[in-house]
């Protein structure tokens with residue numbers, strides 16, 4: 304029964320025309336594609352990986368923010384809002400809760416196999432990643448969307464102030480292709496800064512770079528001080544089991560907090576102490592607070608979490624094991640492309656952003672959206688962006704695309720005067736400027752200044768190097784995007800001289816009331832960071 | 846990361862090559878998958894569950910190979926371990942209806 308499909312080599316220079324191009328293959332991309340197709344648009348979805356397994360959701364197990372309509376909803380928003388470090392927007396929270404709930408109901412209608420509660424009703428607040436994304440792909444196929452797997456986008460196409468397509472390559476052979484589109488949705492996920500987290504390999508902030516090259520801004524990039532526990536050396540940055548952990552020092556003695564109590568709950572009160580202890584040396588954990596019933600639920604409900612233990616041959620409920628705090632950048636942090644309209648427009652005509660590619664400050668403020676908000680935001684924002692893009696494409700119908708030019712710069716064109724850059728080494732350097740605990744869990748002006756110098760050097764070397772060619776363009780653009788994302792992060796973190804949400808400054812440990820506004824970053828060769836309040840005032844005066 | 850492709854178990858379909866999100870596999874002239882870009886592997890274990898014959902093994906270390914061999918994997922009964930835990934079978938999805946995560950989330954707060 305083994306069948307060998309005919310190998311087809313993607314041909315060089317393929318040109319596709321469509322109404323809406325969705326860039327990405329995670330939940331935000333899937334929902335955007337379904338939404339645009341529902342609105343009557345022809346849709347192409349181009350994914351760097353395989354739509355169904357790529358991105359942060361597919362290998363995970365995402366809880367959603369699932370709030371049924373009714374009186375409880377306003378209360379739920381209010382309760383959440385209190386935890387957003389003052390930077391969320393209640394109206395966006397409400398409409399995201401509403402849209403996500405509506406779309407979860409669509410999954411029910413379409414027959415997604417949700418588990419049942421004891422009373423027989425369906426429990427829809429959890430989506431098991433592999434199953435959810437496989438199901439979503441089938442719906443996307445059914446909706447007539449053209450899916451291009453393993454076709455990463457490298458840059459946008461546009462004319463003055465307008466985006467109308469994108470160009471990329473086929474990973475099979477490096478062949479170039481272009482998609483001309485009435486509108487583009489960036490659903491490229493967050494930036495994991497080359498940290499090896501679940502689903503993180505392809506998450507290199509490409510959409511941030513594309514958006515900035517088109518003239519859009521980003522917001523919330525300082526809220527990237529987000530880490531989650533994982534068994535040492537593994538990819539399993541899933542915090543939930545660590546709710547029932549006790550933590551131990553290298554000598555096997557239990558870690559104690561200032562009050563002399565054992566350090567427990569690695570996704571709550573214990574996290575900061577574990578982080579402090581990790582700066583001094585190895586830390587071990589044991590999930591010894593889980594009762595037998597909980598042990599069973601954890602094993603059956605979060606099976607991915609147990610793969611490392613099983614493969615290492617240990618029982619995490621009875622054995623001590625070493626842990627890391629894995630850096631998560633904007634995947635569980637909140638920064639991303641700044642959204643300026645209710646349909647997730649970026650302020651650049653024809654360009655929309657959804658999911659982790661967009662800033663999630665509207666719904667989660669300055670704290671992590673992991674655990675519930677991000678999954679619902681991906682669903683809701685994908686849906687809005689898909690409709691927005693379809694409407695835009697409809698209005699643009701019949702326009703002539705002959706004046707389009709490629710908008711990509713760094714690593715694609717220009718350069719030539721300088722030496723080639725060792726991309727793997729550059730990737731490691733950038734990672735090491737941002738991922739260590741003493742760079743992003745705690746920041747100081749000294750560490751930020753040092754990072755800025757290193758990152759500026761890499762950025763200018765990337766710009767002087769001869770442009771990448773063929774398949775190498777993918778890695779070159781990924782390194783460029785991660786470097787750019789790191790520079791925006793450092794710029795925003797430098798401007799925010801306080802600690803707020805998941806931005807922690809050792810030199811400014813307290814929250815400062817006058818800084819309760821967002822920070823917008825933009826620019827490529829010259830990065831600027833401004834407070835949103837000032838930007839708005841200037842715009843009004845100007 | 847991905848370390849073992851069992852030539853005995855593999856039926857030379859092309860599923861792992863197509864579905865790997867990090868584009869790690871090529872295939873040789875007989876159709877057998879080869880781990881061509883191991884360092885790109887994101888240790889997500891998804892190739893294992895999509896494989897219709899449990900022919901793949903992803904070790905737990907994300908930064909580099911552990912050196913585990915096919916006989917070790919067999920002896921420890923680790924082929925298909927993740928699929929069994931999820932309720933997937935022969936590359937087909939299953940098991941979400943029995944997911945008890947709701948109990949965990951209730952107890953979490």
Ligand SMILES: Cc1cc2nc3c(=O)[nH]c(=O)nc-3n(C[C@H](O)[C@H](O)[C@H](O)COP(=O)(O)OP(=O)(O)OC[C@H]3O[C@@H](n4cnc5c(N)ncnc54)[C@H](O)[C@@H]3O)c2cc1C
Pocket residue numbers: 326327328329330331332349350351352353354357358359360361363364365366367368454455456457490491492493500501502505506507509510539540541634635657658659660672673674675676677678679681
């Ligand atoms: C371990 C883990 C557990 C999590 N658990 C939860 C949870 O319980 N609850 C919750 O709310 N959130 C959770 N999150 C966060 C959640 O997974 C993300 O917010 C969500 O996946 C975002 O969806 P997305 O579609 O925007 O991005 P992703 O799912 O990350 O998808 C991004 C997509 O873009 C593609 N792509 C990237 N660059 C390009 C390019 N240049 N061209 C084409 N395609 C490209 C990628 O291949 C991928 O398909 C978790 C995250 C992790 C890592």
